[in-house]
Amino acid sequence: MTKTITDVICPFCGTLCDDVEVVVSDDGKQLLEVYNACVIGTEKFLHSQSKDRVTRPRMHQPDGTWKEISYDEAAEYSAQMLAKAKKPLMFGWSSTNCEAQSVGNEIAEITRACCDNTAATCHGTSLIAIQDIGLPSCTLGEIKNRADRVIFWGCNPAHAHPRHMSRYSIFPRGFFTSKGQMSRKMIVVDPRVTDTAKMADVHLQVEQGMDYELLDALRVAFKGEWLPDVVAGIPKEKIREVADMMKSGRFGIIFFGMGVTQSLGKNHNIDAAIAVTKDLNEYTKFSIMPMRGHYNVTGSGEVFGWQFGFPYAVDLTRGFARYNPGDTSTIDLLVRGEVDAMFTIGSDPGAHFPISAVKQFAHIPSVCVDPHLTPTTGVSKLHVPVAFNGVEVGGNCYRMDNVPIDCRKVVEPPEGMLTDEQFLIKVRDRVRQLKGVA
Amino acid sequence: MATIQVNLISGRSIQQGVAIEGGKEKPAYRTAAGIIELDPSDLKKLGAWKNTNVRVTSDYGNVVVKAVETTQGPHPGLAFIPMGPWANSIIDPNTYSTGMPTFKGVPVKIDVAINEPILLGIELVQKLCGVK
Numbered sequence: 143m144t145k146t147i148t149d150v151i152c153p154f155c156g157t158l159c160d161d162v163e164v165v166v167s168d169d170g171k172q173l174l175e176v177y178n179a180c181v182i183g184t185e186k187f188l189h190s191q192s193k194d195r196v197t198r199p200r201m202h203q204p205d206g207t208w209k210e211i212s213y214d215e216a217a218e219y220s221a222q223m224l225a226k227a228k229k230p231l232m233f234g235w236s237s238t239n240c241e242a243q244s245v246g247n248e249i250a251e252i253t254r255a256c257c258d259n260t261a262a263t264c265h266g267t268s269l270i271a272i273q274d275i276g277l278p279s280c281t282l283g284e285i286k287n288r289a290d291r292v293i294f295w296g297c298n299p300a301h302a303h304p305r306h307m308s309r310y311s312i313f314p315r316g317f318f319t320s321k322g323q324m325s326r327k328m329i330v331v332d333p334r335v336t337d338t339a340k341m342a343d344v345h346l347q348v349e350q351g352m353d354y355e356l357l358d359a360l361r362v363a364f365k366g367e368w369l370p371d372v373v374a375g376i377p378k379e380k381i382r383e384v385a386d387m388m389k390s391g392r393f394g395i396i397f398f399g400m401g402v403t404q405s406l407g408k409n410h411n412i413d414a415a416i417a418v419t420k421d422l423n424e425y426t427k428f429s430i431m432p433m434r435g436h437y438n439v440t441g442s443g444e445v446f447g448w449q450f451g452f453p454y455a456v457d458l459t460r461g462f463a464r465y466n467p468g469d470t471s472t473i474d475l476l477v478r479g480e481v482d483a484m485f486t487i488g489s490d491p492g493a494h495f496p497i498s499a500v501k502q503f504a505h506i507p508s509v510c511v512d513p514h515l516t517p518t519t520g521v522s523k524l525h526v527p528v529a530f531n532g533v534e535v536g537g538n539c540y541r542m543d544n545v546p547i548d549c550r551k552v553v554e555p556p557e558g559m560l561t562d563e564q565f566l567i568k569v570r571d572r573v574r575q576l577k578g579v580a
Numbered sequence: 581m582a583t584i585q586v587n588l589i590s591g592r593s594i595q596q597g598v599a600i601e602g603g604k605e606k607p608a609y610r611t612a613a614g615i616i617e618l619d620p621s622d623l624k625k626l627g628a629w630k631n632t633n634v635r636v637t638s639d640y641g642n643v644v645v646k647a648v649e650t651t652q653g654p655h656p657g658l659a660f661i662p663m664g665p666w667a668n669s670i671i672d673p674n675t676y677s678t679g680m681p682t683f684k685g686v687p688v689k690i691d692v693a694i695n696e697p698i699l700l701g702i703e704l705v706q707k708l709c710g711v712k
Contacts, residue, residue: 154597181594181598182594182601185598185601185602186601189601189603205712262679262680263681263683266678267680298591298592300594301593301594301597302591302592333589333655333658334650334652334653334655334658334660335652335653335654335655337651337652339652347655350587350589350685351684351685400592400683400684401591401684403680404681405589405682405685406685408676408680409678435592467675467677467678468675468677468679471679471680472679473673473675473679473681474679490600490604492705493604493665493701493705494664494668495668495681496640496671496672496673497641497668497708498640498673499673499681500668500705500708501708504709504710504711505709505711514603514604515603515604515605516604516702517604517665517701517702517706520702520706520711521705521706521709521711
């Protein structure tokens with residue numbers, strides 16, 4: 143007999159869908175089917191069952207082969223590497239739970255490491271803007287129940303957050319939005335006619351990299367002042383139409399993504415988007431929210447925040463936390479060649495960093511803690527496979543609207559495999575011994 | 581056949597999302613992310629059939645990917661490579677003191693490279709880093 147586990151949390155994106163159902167074998171060792179999740183989430187659950195999975199730590203040999211070692215040996219190598227390094231970097235954290243992040247931060251403090259999460263390549267610039275001018279935000283539940291103006295700016299949830307629109311932002315029938323999508327106006331701003339844009343009431347096909355100009359033009363249009371004929375490729379009549387549409391709503395929300403955070407202008411684009419939100423609150427109620435990618439990147443920012451005071455790009459090399467993006471941020475540290483050991487967990491910088499940064503950590507002592515085979519494991523000295531978070535181990539994580547949710551364990555990991563937290567505790571205890579910390 | 585100049589952006593596609601969860605060592609990852617999505621008018625200017633291997637070159641490197649016709653267009657003059665090692669071989673690593681590389685808005689030129697192979701994801705990164 144199989145068992146169906148309900149209300150499972152999906153550990154793929156920041157939407158953290160909590161209505162997934164998973165069918166497991168009677169002994170709880172095999173995951174057989176997944177219901178309700180999107181195609182990416184389903185693949186994540188099912189991939190944990192693949193037969194070719196690596197289940198023990200491996201050292202990269204000079205001839206390109208791998209040698210299997212025990213978890214104790216792996217912890218010893220990691221601890222020695224971190225203890226000896228002058229400026230170790232501990233990067234990732236976004237696909238692991240808050241409990242493991244907290245243990246990792248202890249290690250970082252003892253070894254005086256730089257630590258950073260994947261906000262480095264997604265919403266890091268949003269965090270800078272939030273520190274600059276604040277963030278009038280809300281929860282996804284409020285959006286479901288109240289929002290009648292939904293703006294997706296530089297994001298493509300149809301591809302990146304596949305169930306976002308059906309669970310929270312466009313289709314659900316909420317308390318004050320009883321007609322579902324008919325109760326809402328959807329505006330998409332994107333230089334491509336994305337699959338999200340095709341569903342929109344209005345699509346502004348902005349010239350790539352001209353988001354700041356368009357946001358500023360909207361602020362002018364709210365006040366009814368003079369506009370040039372065309373701004374960022376959009377005719378002024380269209381800008382005024384959208385401005386009126388935004389002002390006439392009862393509750394609006396701007397979701398923004400990589401289109402604004404990664405284009406030139408970066409944090410200043412978000413500054414402008416937040417200023418638009420602030421302006422709109424003179425006419426109606428408006429909120430703004432970053433579309434966070436990894437399922438627990440928000441949680442990593444929270445844990446860094448409450449333990450070190452800063453949400454990413456934290457430098458502990460002087461024995462206290464410093465934060466100065468551009469100086470203490472991962473990509474800059476790597477490209478400048480300042481790092482002499484790299485510890486990666488719960489992310490894949492090998493695939494998602496510019497190659498000039500990857501080249502730097504490919505030639506220094508490095509550990510990658512990841513259940514998958516990735517470009518990062520391919521260039522790391524030590525690969526430590528662990529149990530899948532959110533599938534084979536539970537733990538706390540934060541949704542994109544900063545709501546903490548407990549993930550559920552649905553299936554047993556392969557015999558003898560450790561979780562992120564268990565492995566980090568081994569490393570922490572050994573680092574304490576090496577550094578003479580009680 | 582000609583060389584064309586376009587503005588490159590990278591980002592998520594759902595096929596890329598499925599492929600990374602299915603295993604980055606597999607050919608499916610290359611099929612999903614080792615591509616460049618071009619507007620039909622740009623493909624015409626390039627003088628290439630759909631699904632031709634092309635070399636994409638920026639100031640920061642070059643990479644061979646498959647040129648496919650965009651499904652999220654029209655966007656003439658704009659090209660899209662899904663996030664991953666292929667895109668990151670050529671994007672602009674400058675962060676301008678924000679910590680964030682410039683993943684979107686990189687001027688690139690594209691040439692037909694019909695006989696050049698597209699490497700697998702892990703293979704590509706290992707080769708560029710000089711690691712076996």
